[in-house]
Amino acid sequence: MKKLILYFSAIVLLLSANSCKKYVSYDDINPNDPTDASMQTLLPVVQVAIFSEYTGSNSRNSGSWVQYFTGTQFQLQQYSNYKLSENDVQNDWNTIYASGIVNANDLIARASQGAPYYKGIGEICKALLLGIATDFWGDIPDKEAGLGRENLTPHYDSQQTVIEDIQNLLTQAISDLKTDAGDNSVLPGSDDLIHGGDPVAWIKTAWIIKARYHNKLSQRDPAGSASAALADIDAAIADGLSGNSDDAQAIFDGASNLNTYYDFQNTRTDYIHAGATLVDYMNAQSDPRVSLYFTDNGGGVTGTPPGSDDITTSIVGDVFASPTSPLPLVTYMEAKFIEAEAALRAGNLGRAQTAFIAAIGASMDRVGVSAGAAATYIAAHGTLTPGNELTQIMTEKWVAMFTQPEAWSDWRRTGLPALTPSPEGVISTIPVRYPTEQNERFYNPNAVVISNLTTPVWWDN
Numbered sequence: 001m002k003k004l005i006l007y008f009s010a011i012v013l014l015l016s017a018n019s020c021k022k023y024v025s026y027d028d029i030n031p032n033d034p035t036d037a038s039m040q041t042l043l044p045v046v047q048v049a050i051f052s053e054y055t056g057s058n059s060r061n062s063g064s065w066v067q068y069f070t071g072t073q074f075q076l077q078q079y080s081n082y083k084l085s086e087n088d089v090q091n092d093w094n095t096i097y098a099s100g101i102v103n104a105n106d107l108i109a110r111a112s113q114g115a116p117y118y119k120g121i122g123e124i125c126k127a128l129l130l131g132i133a134t135d136f137w138g139d140i141p142d143k144e145a146g147l148g149r150e151n152l153t154p155h156y157d158s159q160q161t162v163i164e165d166i167q168n169l170l171t172q173a174i175s176d177l178k179t180d181a182g183d184n185s186v187l188p189g190s191d192d193l194i195h196g197g198d199p200v201a202w203i204k205t206a207w208i209i210k211a212r213y214h215n216k217l218s219q220r221d222p223a224g225s226a227s228a229a230l231a232d233i234d235a236a237i238a239d240g241l242s243g244n245s246d247d248a249q250a251i252f253d254g255a256s257n258l259n260t261y262y263d264f265q266n267t268r269t270d271y272i273h274a275g276a277t278l279v280d281y282m283n284a285q286s287d288p289r290v291s292l293y294f295t296d297n298g299g300g301v302t303g304t305p306p307g308s309d310d311i312t313t314s315i316v317g318d319v320f321a322s323p324t325s326p327l328p329l330v331t332y333m334e335a336k337f338i339e340a341e342a343a344l345r346a347g348n349l350g351r352a353q354t355a356f357i358a359a360i361g362a363s364m365d366r367v368g369v370s371a372g373a374a375a376t377y378i379a380a381h382g383t384l385t386p387g388n389e390l391t392q393i394m395t396e397k398w399v400a401m402f403t404q405p406e407a408w409s410d411w412r413r414t415g416l417p418a419l420t421p422s423p424e425g426v427i428s429t430i431p432v433r434y435p436t437e438q439n440e441r442f443y444n445p446n447a448v449v450i451s452n453l454t455t456p457v458w459w460d461n
Helices: 002-020 039-055 057-065 074-080 090-111 116-137 159-177 199-215 222-238 260-267 276-284 332-345 349-367 371-381 389-400 406-414 438-443
Strands: 069-071 248-250 272-274 327-330
Touching (some): 039 260, 057 116, 116 199, 276 389
């Protein structure tokens, strides 16, 4: 119990920093200094960094840009209208590297001495951290990343190289996790906040992330990316992927740490409200998920249009924003949407249709829609129509991936759904990247500096 309290105390500190913009510079001493840390201590610290980066400010910012939300006051109003500076992204950059990758590297190194399950989990966690960094910033430190004081000015690797390294990490992780339990000098357990030390669950998660990053190359290599993504999904199914119980989620205990959306909405009241673009679409479709995603504000579920500061509308509801609500990281639902898109691109319309229905059904089930209501919705909206298949798949995925930064990646790749930029935007188009972090520009002569939020990352070309 004492260990868990320490882990969740780390969550409180890290997630609070994510909201408050407190910053620890590269030349400060890392408060999570892993010099004498055990694998059991390192693993939850790395996972807390993942929770922070996938469910905190990156989720809110990207969510406002794909119009899940509208920022209605203060910083969130600025970000929602595309005013995001190199200073605004400092905390996320440092969480990824100083709290995440530094500790992931140490975990992997320690686990290389007879603990392949810890090593495999560490490799998957590092892949997730590199993944969100490259998706938001493009070229990033990778091969020289996370060395701490040994290298304070790491070289930047191209996004293509980073994605190749992500795939290599995941391939190695699957191999490590398929070793016999007896090959491990120590086994992960409750210190693994995501899957409780279950190697089979982690293998399935690794395959889905591999599919995510193969499919992300849809513009660079349409046919090859489809084939590789489908092979990953097939491998995940062969290793037991079967439903929502396989999901990797960020967990919150509601006491020592709070769900990030609940915490944000309760400490920064009216900074962010439901986005009219998503709410209006779901209402028009008679989508039963809308009342689970958002609160009823007295007149049903309503949203604030982009650019508006209306604070009389709905906010995120308890399914995603109670003190203990888990938030999705890598899910069965996402795997089925990837399968549908990749199968369509590969010309296998039958497989695309089957996966599409399964994806919608999984989305309905994971938020608590009844089987009858889900069946009614699928009967009305679950049939792909010739010439409109990709729009249907990506629009339904946009709805289903609510709160997940991956939705912004999907929109950048495909332009779907069609979104109208905020009329109050400081630039005329929705951002397609983060600006280079301020201290990297100032102090790292090897940084690839890009300040223009409309410059696409490599896979978006």
